Amino acid sequence: MASETVPEERPGAQRPSASRRAEETPAISVRCLTKTFGDFTAVDGIDLDVPRGEVFGFLGPNGSGKTTTIRMLTGTLRPNSGSALVLGEDVFGHPDRVQRRIGYMSQKFSLFEDMTVDENLKFYAGVYDLPPEEFAAQREYVLSMADLVGRENELTRNLSVGWRQRLALGAATIHEPELLFLDEPTSGVDPVARRQFWDLLYDLASRGVTLFVTTHYMDEAAHCNRLAFIYRGRIIAEGSPAEIRANHMEQRIFDITTSRADPALQWLETAPGIDEAYLSGASLHAVVPADSPLDDGRLRSRLVAAGFDDALVAEVDPTIEDVFVNLESRQR
Amino acid sequence: MSLKRIRLLIWKEFIQLRRDPLLIRLLLIMPVLQLILFGYVVAVDVRNLSTAVVDLDRTATSRSLESAFSGSGYFTITQQLASENDLRPLLDSGVVKVALVIPEGTQDRLARGEAAPIGIIVDGSDSQISAIGSGYASQIVAQFNTDRRDALGIQLAAPGIDARVRVMFNPTLDPINTMIPGLIAAIMMISLLAIMSQAVVKERESGTLEQMFVTPIKATEYLIGKLTPYAALATAQMLLVAAGGLFWFKVPFNGDFWVVFTGLFLFMFTCLGLGLLISLVSRTRHQAQQAVMFIMIPTMVLSGFIFPIQSMPAIIQPLTNLIPLTWALQVLRGAFVKGSGFEALAVPMLALVGFAVIIFGAAIVATRRRISE
Numbered sequence: 001m002a003s004e005t006v007p008e009e010r011p012g013a014q015r016p017s018a019s020r021r022a023e024e025t026p027a028i029s030v031r032c033l034t035k036t037f038g039d040f041t042a043v044d045g046i047d048l049d050v051p052r053g054e055v056f057g058f059l060g061p062n063g064s065g066k067t068t069t070i071r072m073l074t075g076t077l078r079p080n081s082g083s084a085l086v087l088g089e090d091v092f093g094h095p096d097r098v099q100r101r102i103g104y105m106s107q108k109f110s111l112f113e114d115m116t117v118d119e120n121l122k123f124y125a126g127v128y129d130l131p132p133e134e135f136a137a138q139r140e141y142v143l144s145m146a147d148l149v150g151r152e153n154e155l156t157r158n159l160s161v162g163w164r165q166r167l168a169l170g171a172a173t174i175h176e177p178e179l180l181f182l183d184e185p186t187s188g189v190d191p192v193a194r195r196q197f198w199d200l201l202y203d204l205a206s207r208g209v210t211l212f213v214t215t216h217y218m219d220e221a222a223h224c225n226r227l228a229f230i231y232r233g234r235i236i237a238e239g240s241p242a243e244i245r246a247n248h249m250e251q252r253i254f255d256i257t258t259s260r261a262d263p264a265l266q267w268l269e270t271a272p273g274i275d276e277a278y279l280s281g282a283s284l285h286a287v288v289p290a291d292s293p294l295d296d297g298r299l300r301s302r303l304v305a306a307g308f309d310d311a312l313v314a315e316v317d318p319t320i321e322d323v324f325v326n327l328e329s330r331q332r
Numbered sequence: 333m334s335l336k337r338i339r340l341l342i343w344k345e346f347i348q349l350r351r352d353p354l355l356i357r358l359l360l361i362m363p364v365l366q367l368i369l370f371g372y373v374v375a376v377d378v379r380n381l382s383t384a385v386v387d388l389d390r391t392a393t394s395r396s397l398e399s400a401f402s403g404s405g406y407f408t409i410t411q412q413l414a415s416e417n418d419l420r421p422l423l424d425s426g427v428v429k430v431a432l433v434i435p436e437g438t439q440d441r442l443a444r445g446e447a448a449p450i451g452i453i454v455d456g457s458d459s460q461i462s463a464i465g466s467g468y469a470s471q472i473v474a475q476f477n478t479d480r481r482d483a484l485g486i487q488l489a490a491p492g493i494d495a496r497v498r499v500m501f502n503p504t505l506d507p508i509n510t511m512i513p514g515l516i517a518a519i520m521m522i523s524l525l526a527i528m529s530q531a532v533v534k535e536r537e538s539g540t541l542e543q544m545f546v547t548p549i550k551a552t553e554y555l556i557g558k559l560t561p562y563a564a565l566a567t568a569q570m571l572l573v574a575a576g577g578l579f580w581f582k583v584p585f586n587g588d589f590w591v592v593f594t595g596l597f598l599f600m601f602t603c604l605g606l607g608l609l610i611s612l613v614s615r616t617r618h619q620a621q622q623a624v625m626f627i628m629i630p631t632m633v634l635s636g637f638i639f640p641i642q643s644m645p646a647i648i649q650p651l652t653n654l655i656p657l658t659w660a661l662q663v664l665r666g667a668f669v670k671g672s673g674f675e676a677l678a679v680p681m682l683a684l685v686g687f688a689v690i691i692f693g694a695a696i697v698a699t700r701r702r703i704s705e
Binding site for chain 1: 334336337340343344347348351352538539540542543544545546547548549
């Protein structure tokens with residue numbers, strides 16, 4: 001393919017950069033995409049635009065249509081209607097033109113567990129028909145990136161989850177895709193490994209790879225340049241994290257810590273003047289209307305009066321999670 | 333299609349097969365053991381049937397007839413009775429399975445050149461014993477008559493002892509010769525379905541199938557890459573099991589090697605295709621295993637492997653044509669036992685080709701459709 005130029009050589013374990021962003025077509029451009037399974041509409045007429053080089057977060061609860069969308073965008077599932085240009089190509093008409101230039105990593109990591117680290121890399125390199133010199137450089141890069149130097153001949157089933165995840169990322173990007181789809185890549189991975197993994201994703205993004213990441217971890221949303229929130233097959237909010245917070249959150253949020261979180265939550269849910277209350281991490285969040293007369297002191301004294309003597313109250317800026325809990329409850 | 337990618341997929345498949353500790357056992361050792369075990373079960377040869385003799389003639393002829401029976405190895409004379417009336421309780425209780433009744437005057441009748449009827453009573457509660465036992469008995473009698481004529485130099489048409497039993501089929505009386513070829517096919521089908529049905533669904537469960545179809549790998553490349561290593565192993569299995577049948581059970585091989593090979597080869601592809609199809613449409617390994625059971629049971633019952641198709645109700649008989657094993661049995665039994673060639677077996681051979689084409693066509697369609705769902 002004409003667009004596949006040989007990447008420039010870089011010394012050491014550094015990965016040659018994706019140097020083929022000559023044509024600045026958007027990475028993804030989707031119009032009115034719809035997919036139904038029987039009576040169930042999994043994706044309901046969505047529009048999406050992802051410019052090149054972005055870390056695009058595609059958020060939503062389980063079953064909201066995230067994976068279905070990714071499958072359509074990677075050319076493995078045909079939509080009922082709508083169009084999608086991926087890297088400027090019609091992915092439904094010519095999936096083969098797209099598949100060479102994209103990468104995909106699922107939450108299952110998709111390594112052959114009965115094959116060694118090296119064999120997995122060799123297989124995926126062969127699938128994309130990498131020339132031997134290029135494979136040698138990529139292999140070296142992936143092994144050092146995944147911290148697997150010296151373990152090339154271990155079966156991947158014997159690797160622990162963080163290593164498997166990084167190896168899967170290496171295998172999925174061995175052909176240096178311009179666009180990488182990650183479908184809940186961090187599910188089931190411990191927080192430390194998640195953090196390390198996001199460092200690797202930033203690294204890819206810094207070299208111009210467009211990332212399309214689905215997750216249901218709301219804290220990961222903050223890692224993205226842009227977000228879209230899909231709920232029941234529809235996109236209900238889109239923009240940068242700051243835009244989403246500004247445009248979709250008129251209400252104010254109080255953060256409440258108390259040793260008796262459960263009864264406090266029950267009290268808050270029915271207390272007058274409070275729109276909504278829910279658990280957020282170790283504390284409680286209470287949502288009040290923008291024009292509410294409540295402030296930290298007043299809310300605290302009401303809590304103390306209700307028997308929660310140790311309650312600590314602080315008004316906070318809404319997190320992405322707050323916005324989405326709010327959006328979701330408005331949709332219902 | 334890219335040959336390079338197909339080679340890569342085959343390489344990958346072989347690596348995985350090599351690391352599967354159960355595979356060689358399931359594919360090569362188990363079928364041979366099954367053949368030997370089942371071979372003995374299906375081929376129960378009726379020997380040493382306990383036999384009562386009611387000799388009312390008490391002549392040299394009657395005694396030599398008795399010794400012809402006892403000398404055959406199939407009958408062991410355990411009782412000598414004075415009267416037919418004593419027989420019934422012995423047969424009822426199963427103490428004897430067969431009784432030989434030689435009426436008074438048998439030798440005289442033969443001497444006069446008349447037919448001399450004798451009675452052979454067989455325990456009908458076991459159809460196998462009654463069929464095979466009576467068959468052996470009439471053979472012994474026929475042989476006895478021939479020997480007698482030869483000894484006396486009498487002409488062929490002269491009547492001899494007339495045993496009141498007849499053999500309708502299987503004149504060699506050796507069930508092993510028809511059962512072993514069928515068993516080879518049945519065992520191949522069981523083991524290939526069991527293994528092949530897991531091949532794709534395993535990758536669906538681990539997510540690697542999904543991964544591969546985001547890459548430039550095409551559905552047909554994937555199928556060829558998947559099938560080739562299994563076909564190679566299945567061919568080895570086929571030769572091993574067929575050799576086991578021929579050499580262990582000493583089935584007389586009257587047929588042409590290439591006819592048998594072609595028949596088995598076509599049937600092997602039908603089995604691999606069927607397994608592949610099951611694997612493609614199943615969502616879990618468990619589902620695939622159940623689908624195999626669902627196919628195997630009617631196959632065993634309706635193919636004619638166990639029960640003769642001719643004895644099935646007329647409405648059921650056309651159904652047996654839908655079962656690949658039915659045709660494989662026709663090819664194998666015909667080629668092994670009767671020595672039939674390609675011409676005589678054209679219909680069942682073409683039927684097997686038809687099954688293979690339909691099944692693989694469906695597999696390609698299923699790959700294109702199901703991968704994405």
